[in-house]
Amino acid sequence: MNNPQSKSIILTSGGTGGHIFPALAVAEELKKSNPDIRIVFVGGLYGPEANLVSKAGFEFIGLPVKGVLGRGLSGVKALFALFFQSLAFKKELKKINPSVIAGFGGYASIPSLLAGVFSGVPVIIHEQNSVPGLSNRLMSRLAKRVCLSLPQAKVYFNEKKCVVTGNPVRSDISGLFHIDRSNPQRRLLVLGGSQGARAINLALVKALPDLIATEVKIVHQAGASGLEETKQACLKLGLPLSELEESGKYHLTAFIDNMGSYYENSDLVLSRAGATSIAELCAAALPSVLVPFPFATHDHQTANAKALSDNNAAILLTQKELEANDFDLAKFVCVLLNNPARLAVMSDSVRLCAKPDAARILVDELLKLA
Structure with a gap:
């Protein structure tokens, strides 16, 4: 990356603090090392991420994502909804023009990650747990890099993509x-x-x-x-x-x-x-x-x-x-x-x-x- 200051990066997560706080920690570090970089958070419109990200002072885009993937007909409907939301987000993605999209888990991260894949933007994911969630398992197949908090999680992914980074925590911690x-x-x-x-x-x-x-x-x-x-x-x-x-x-x-x-x-x-x-x-x-x-x-x-x-x-x-x-x-x-x-x-x-x-x-x- 020759000139990171001219770039935009999307961070996406949602659902719980366990997904959101590592993303905020990475945003803080990005801003410290590259003050002029544009950082855009994408998450669920109805989850805690909207409030947490805004309080931290970062730009936030909320998507009308509801529910968690389930089984049977409800699960199929949820998958289709996430797919169509990813297509709809491509227009916003073009405006932001990110150089990379990083997902931190949670179903709310899927639309922007998929939109990135469809648009040729490199995608990276971070998995906090030793046993990954469904969204990261799905997106790992399309990601360029899979970052892990714990080495035990390697068995669930393509090991060639994996890097053990640890789990980011905010600077005040x-x-x-x-x-x-x-x-x-x-x-x-x-x-x-x-x-x-x-x-x-x-x-x-x-x-x-x-x-x-x-x-x-x-x-x-x-x-x-x-x-x-x-x-x-x-x-x-x-x-x-x-x-x-x-x-x-x-x-x-x-x-x-x-x-x-x-x-x-x-x-x-x-x-x-x-x-x-x-x-x-x-x-x-x-x-x-x-x-x-x-x-x-x-x-x-x-x-x-x-x-x-x-x-x-x-x-x-x-x-x-x-x-x-x-x-x-x-x-x-x-x-x-x-x-x-x-x-x-x-x-x-x-x-x-x-x-x-x-x-x-x-x-x-x-x-x-x-």
Whole structure:
């Protein structure tokens, strides 16, 4: 690529933060290395990507993509809809004139990637998980390059196209890689992913009275779909949410935009084990208790969590264990927070699992094709 400053690049993803945040991390790195490059995001009009991309200050084009590919007639209809949307997007593609299109997964990425293929624009995809999603499996056949977070995913693709880059994380998170975590202050961050996690939300609420009594400060991202149910569960226990918020003891929110700040001011994380969450925890050197979503494809979240727990970098807690009647989450968390030495070991170990340069490596691969 002789003059990257004169180029345009399309990044496309959608559906969940796990697809969107790596794309945003790459956009940040692209803008830093090539300030004059035009970066255009393409995603679903009705997903969280529109809001997240706009807040990050990047140009966004929304497509009226609905639903996820299913089976039977609904799946066939969805495929035809995505195909016709890709044909319709060719007109917009001609205006943008991108030198390369990068897809980060999610069904909303398919139309612009297909439009690129039809128009002769090089296509590159990034797969965050050890077991790829359907959209990336489909598009990998047409992509020039397949970038992977994990080497285990190579078996699902043409290995000659594959490059292991790691999973890009945003600069406010990767900047925490060398943070000193030797002096924990009993701060718990609870995450269920961008869509929330009902089992984690309800278990946390049940443990709240005991956690607050032992002076643990908690930030709880319940997800948009779980926020109201979590509030009602708190009220049923008689918890004074406004008072707890004002005192800094418990902050309940649907979504967190500035994750870097919250990671910086946390000592332990209770979280699902999605690939992007894992990458962020590694980059931020944060000890964690990981509760894999038990119904994930090929149970890949358990594989993600086990990769860390086997290296003393996290604790794997199954959802069955979390929901057991005799399980005391408050006690479990307090035992960890009362053991700074163990937290320090976990922090050092999880740091070894990080790939803080993933965004830069992926940008290099992008520019090779542009």
